[in-house]
Amino acid sequence: MSPRKVVVVGAGHAGGTFVALLRREGFDGEIVMVGTEVHAPYHRPPLSKSFGVAGDGEDWGGPAKWLYDPAFYQEQGIDLHLSETVTSMDRGSRSVTLSDGAVLDYDVLVLATGAEPRRLGLLGEDLEGIHTLRDVGDAVRLDEAITSGRPLAIVGGGYIGLEVAAAARVHGVDVTVIEREDRLLARVASPALSEMLSEHHLTSGTTILTGAQTVGYVCDAGRVGGVRLADGTVIPCGTVLVGAGAVPRQALAEQAGLECGNGIMVDARCRTSDESILAIGDVTNRPVDGLEMMDGRMRVESIPSAVDQARHAVDVVLDRPAQNHEVPWFWSDQFDLKIKIAGIVHGDYETVQRGDPARGGFALYHLRQGRLVAAETVNAPKDFMVAKRMLSTGCPVEAEALRDPEADLKLLLAAA
Numbered sequence: 001m002s003p004r005k006v007v008v009v010g011a012g013h014a015g016g017t018f019v020a021l022l023r024r025e026g027f028d029g030e031i032v033m034v035g036t037e038v039h040a041p042y043h044r045p046p047l048s049k050s051f052g053v054a055g056d057g058e059d060w061g062g063p064a065k066w067l068y069d070p071a072f073y074q075e076q077g078i079d080l081h082l083s084e085t086v087t088s089m090d091r092g093s094r095s096v097t098l099s100d101g102a103v104l105d106y107d108v109l110v111l112a113t114g115a116e117p118r119r120l121g122l123l124g125e126d127l128e129g130i131h132t133l134r135d136v137g138d139a140v141r142l143d144e145a146i147t148s149g150r151p152l153a154i155v156g157g158g159y160i161g162l163e164v165a166a167a168a169r170v171h172g173v174d175v176t177v178i179e180r181e182d183r184l185l186a187r188v189a190s191p192a193l194s195e196m197l198s199e200h201h202l203t204s205g206t207t208i209l210t211g212a213q214t215v216g217y218v219c220d221a222g223r224v225g226g227v228r229l230a231d232g233t234v235i236p237c238g239t240v241l242v243g244a245g246a247v248p249r250q251a252l253a254e255q256a257g258l259e260c261g262n263g264i265m266v267d268a269r270c271r272t273s274d275e276s277i278l279a280i281g282d283v284t285n286r287p288v289d290g291l292e293m294m295d296g297r298m299r300v301e302s303i304p305s306a307v308d309q310a311r312h313a314v315d316v317v318l319d320r321p322a323q324n325h326e327v328p329w330f331w332s333d334q335f336d337l338k339i340k341i342a343g344i345v346h347g348d349y350e351t352v353q354r355g356d357p358a359r360g361g362f363a364l365y366h367l368r369q370g371r372l373v374a375a376e377t378v379n380a381p382k383d384f385m386v387a388k389r390m391l392s393t394g395c396p397v398e399a400e401a402l403r404d405p406e407a408d409l410k411l412l413l414a415a416a
Helices: 013-024 071-075 136-147 159-170 191-203 251-255 303-317 381-393 399-403 409-415
Strands: 005-009 030-034 078-081 086-090 095-098 103-105 108-111 115-117 152-155 175-179 207-210 214-220 223-229 234-236 239-242 246-248 277-279 284-287 329-334 337-343 350-355 362-368 371-378
Touching: 005 013, 013 030, 013 303, 071 078, 086 251, 136 159, 136 239, 152 159, 152 223, 159 175, 159 191, 159 329, 175 223, 191 207, 191 329, 191 337, 191 371, 223 239, 277 303, 284 303, 337 381, 350 399, 362 381, 362 399, 371 381, 381 409, 399 409
Parallel strands: 005 030, 005 108, 030 078, 108 277, 152 175, 152 239, 175 207
Antiparallel strands: 086 095, 095 103, 115 246, 214 223, 223 234, 329 337, 337 371, 350 362, 362 371
């Protein structure tokens, strides 16, 4: 590639990281980034973890929450279009049209459109008091609801829901988590971690309902007054958070004829089915090393994945050799628990526990045929870092060596 103009659609973490890296790595051409929000790129993870400190939403959490200071983009010659939407793209003329009618041509187009909360289409979901959580505006509205003290029902027992549950309990709010599967985090965590987190939330006063299907909402004087379950039970509440996962914002790519399937299909270097279009972040369906299911691909919804893909996309634009991908990893803060996960928990595996949850930090190592598949750690940063290294090297490891809390795991790496 020898592009002179790069247009980025999406001003989230992936898009913001990409434009900053591209400029800092020496690209001297034109860079344009288009975002639908009024805000410059900011860190989204804090939105589900802190309530009662939002203010008016203009500076949620202060300057530390900006990905880069808003003045950075002008200083770096990055043309930032906020509160704008790309309504169409023409691959033939290599151009995109904005909601204000402006047309931007490009040499390289980067799609970083992200994902949006899944809508369940249930009766009453437009009632006042029913929330989803994706951006600052969502967080401000949810903050106001939680600090009002009304009982909170959370539909979906995933990480976002559990983080909000923990934050709400700190404020003394009555919380009920409603999960249709037979355990929390059924799609993304091991049964062992799921059980431990469930016990921690229960001990902290959260009510957890598993195997419970939400079918609608009850109206109370114009706002939500309860969640109706399939068995007829009504869970009284004054606020609802729907945390039923996210769906990729791929409509623009589909309309342009790019290959999509639960996200925009990309290769390991973030290239789409059009050689002049890249895609990065939560919207992508990407290859994942060591993933045996789903043809070795999945959507990885995490900040580390977005940053990793931004780095690879920059290499493509600058015509540099491919680098190794970072091991997929994730984190979650709930109460006093610092949860970090390396790798993807999937398929059949043997679980080895290192450490005692009752005494603080511990790790769950998941092995298959003598090699690490994934590791889930709680308040155990050293175990997490060693696990990431094990996954990146693919070194063989014995279950007993991992189980022994006195064993120096770094020696296992040195011996590999």
